[in-house]
Amino acid sequence: MDLTTPPPDLYGRPRPDRFFQRLTAFGDRYSPALGRPGLRRSPRRPQARPIPPLVLAVASRRTVAEDVVELRLVDPAGDVLPPWQPGARLRVTLPSGRARHYSLCGDPADRRAYTVAVRRIADGGGGSAEVHDAVHEGTRLTVRRPRNGFAFCGEPAVLFLAGGIGITPLLPMVREAHRSGVDWRLVHTGRTAGSLPYGDELRALDPDRVEVLTDDRTGTPDAADLLARAPRGAAVYVCGPASMLAAVQRALDASPARSLHFERFGAAPVTDGEPFTVRLGTGGPELAVPADRSLLDVVREVRPDLPYSCHQGFCGTCEVRLTAGTPDHRDRRLTDAQRAAGALLPCVSRAAAGETLVLEV
Known part of the structure; x- marks a missing residue:
């Protein structure tokens, strides 16, 4: 990854140079007003239009772990899809009208499909159960274009920590780190080996850099122990349950790691609220x-x-x-x-x- 290139915006588009962006905005606002008081918009900058959603079809569906299904979404006409970067997610409207966010776990170079994986959550809000029970090959779903609030920065040394289905946003990052020659390590935690998706694919990249820790064999991992695996000065990318993120945040300062990037699936605990x-x-x-x-x-x-x-x-x-x-x-x-x-x-x-x-x- 070229670290001199500005990171993409939320939709995966190249981010413009901010100095010239502000200079253009200044000129558009004030230059025309010198001769025409009250004018605030340049005629060469049309009013922004809302970005329409996509209607995609489920091209394939497969089970990738216990209670985890993978969906491959394509344009019904075969058109290419908007680009995305590792860490991006989709907002998907299900047939019932429920809207849910799912991390993209496919290959950004594959412009013909978006891939998501969904774990069934028995006591959730019904979205995951609907995906498992009512979304099949041929089902059409309304999808907002990919947005990214968890971008991979490509630091020289990286530790990835995934809790269960939290591997989905990290999987494209691991592929990118491996392709770019980054010094990376991944620890994937979960209840059992059968509950963890994409294990074979990850080990195929480099089995010496991938470690699987399951509760039934090693017990619940300690955050300080997980962070001890980080190379000195490494960046940590973590996605998992709120309890896992909170533990990693508390243990970060005493670890070899230098920075933390995280995404949670589920609500953060309320720690400073008032009744x-x-x-x-x-x-x-x-x-x-x-x-x-x-x-x-x-x-x-x-x-x-x-x-x-x-x-x-x-x-x-x-x-x-x-x-x-x-x-x-x-x-x-x-x-x-x-x-x-x-x-x-x-x-x-x-x-x-x-x-x-x-x-x-």
């Missing part, structure tokens, strides 16, 4: 939101049909309208204008102790 109240509609029920639970989880107890996806404040699926109260916005998606208009993402947003938020849901 508050939410009212559903002007005359609706009032619900207590404890300090350690999310607003989304509390609301879904009485509104189980409220949609959600990422649980992390970046996809926007669970957006609701706030009509009263002062929220603590903690998302990474809404603009100031959207927040001022009443938009709120209940998966991460909260309120001060004693505050009451009134929502339209």
Whole structure:
């Protein structure tokens, strides 16, 4: 990987030079205004249009581990798909209308297909069960173009830590690290060897760099022990359960590693919340939101049909309208204008102790 090249944007496109981007924006804003007061947009920069979603077909489906199925998605007309980089994910709308995010685990060089792998979660929100039970070859799915909030930077030395299905965003990174000659190591943890997908493919890259630790043989691994495998000054990329990420974060400073990149599947634990109240509609029920639970989880107890996806404040699926109260916005998606208009993402947003938020849901 050419480290002099700016990292791609969220859609995998080359990122422009920021100096010239800002210089162009300055010229577009002020140069025309010298002769035409009030003009704010250059005629050579048309209004941005929304990027339409893709409608893809399931070309193949196979089991890659216990309770894990892999889907290969293609354009029905055979067209090439938008590019992506290791770490990217898709937002997939399932036949029921549920929206879920899945990491791309195929080859970025394969522009004819997107590959995702989904583990069945028995006590989840129903999305994984629907993939396993109702999505088959030929099923058409609406998909938003790949976005990347977990980009691989190609550092000279890297330790990859995967917990179970957390191998999916890391798999393309491992391939890229191997191809680029990076000094890499991977530790894949899980309940049993049969529950871990892509083991054969990973070992085929370099069996000396891949280590599998399973609870039934070695017990639950210790984060400090995992990080001790990192080369001095290495970057750590980790994806897995929230408990695994929290343990790795706590142990990082005492390890040989230098930096940490992570992605979680599932909601982060609430560690700094205050108890508050939410009212559903002007005359609706009032619900207590404890300090350690999310607003989304509390609301879904009485509104189980409220949609959600990422649980992390970046996809926007669970957006609701706030009509009263002062929220603590903690998302990474809404603009100031959207927040001022009443938009709120209940998966991460909260309120001060004693505050009451009134929502339209």
